Amino acid sequence: MAGAGAANASIRVSGTTDATRExxxxxxxxxxxxxxxxxxxxxxxxxxxxxxxxxxxVNRDLSSDANWTALTSVASYNPSNVQYVLAVGRSSKLFITQKEGNTLPAYDAIATAAGVATVISNHAQEINVGLVNDPTLNVSKLVSDTDPAGTGQWATGLGNLPDDIWGTTGGSAAAVAFGQKADFWYAQSTNVTKAAGQWLLSGNTLEYKVFPVSQVPLPGAVWMFGAGLMGMLRATRRKWAVAE
Known part of the structure; x- marks a missing residue:
């Protein structure tokens, strides 16, 4: 199932500058x-x-992507079984998603920014297997765990696995559930900064932005308690007014 051909472009992982890593x-x-x-x-x-x-x-509509459609069209597809991650790394610098509210580091195996950046870069090269080296194209790829190892699978590979960063499904803080927002962390050596925006994979859309803070509605019981308390206060005030 591994995608290949001139229509597919590889992730840029060559060079020694931040502008050559995607x-x-x-x-x-x-x-x-x-x-x-x-x-x-x-x-x-x-x-x-x-x-x-x-x-x-960032806003990417995935609905016209044949590989995304193939993923979401399988008979067993259910968003509740899907997790996602975004990552880029070079030297001792990296960006990686984390479950909302978690902090870095929260890696399964690699404990340093330099180590994680290396694993991210190596995994990007595994994703590139079978893809054309053309930085002007930004296309997708779909592989199965049963495809040849080291071709970009989430859970199987040649030692540069996503497992080393975010674990198998449910295994790590960096693997985010479909429909849930992901914090985006920047680590440079020992300095760690949370980006202003968040990622969200929902429906057929992947987006990054500063999401508005959701207003949590108060339960009805709270409103009833508040109304009752105000009534008691009014009654107490009337009682004291009569007493005076």
């Missing part, structure tokens, strides 16, 4: 054992420049 997105269905990968064409340099920006946004 962010990749992966989604994994733990039932169908399919891994969807997408080269977003966003460089590490882009992300560093916008780490604190509240206006920097």
């Amino acid at each position: 962010l990749y997105f992966q989604a994994y269905d733990s039932v169908s054992k399919l891994t969807y990968s997408l080269d977003l064409g966003i460089t590490l340099a882009d992300l560093i420049a916008n780490v604190a920006s509240e206006t920097y946004t």
Whole structure:
């Protein structure tokens, strides 16, 4: 099932500058054992420049992507079985998603930024297997766990597994459930910064932005308690007024 051919472009992982490393997105269905990968064409340099920006946004409609459609069209497909991650790394620098509210480091095996950045870079090269080296294209890939090892699978590979960073499904804080927001962390050596925006995979859309804070409605019992308390206060005030 591994995608290949001139229509597919590899993730940029060559060179020694932040402008030559690209962010990749992966989604994994733990039932169908399919891994969807997408080269977003966003460089590490882009992300560093916008780490604190509240206006920097990304919005990708996946509905016209044949590989995404293939993933979501399998008979067993259920979003509740899907998790996703976004990552880019070079030297001792990296960006990686985390479950909302978690902090870094929360890696399964690699405990340093340099180690994780290396694993991310190596995994990107595994995703690139069978893809054309063309930085002008940003296309996707779909592989199965049963495809040749080391071709970009979420849960199987040649020692540079996503497992080393975010674990198998349900295994790590960096694997985020479909429909849930992901914090985006920037680590440079021992310095760790949470980006202003968050990622969200929902429906057929992947987006990054500063999401509005959701207003949590108060339960009806709270409103009833408040109304009752106000009534008691009014009654007490009337009682004291009569007494006077």
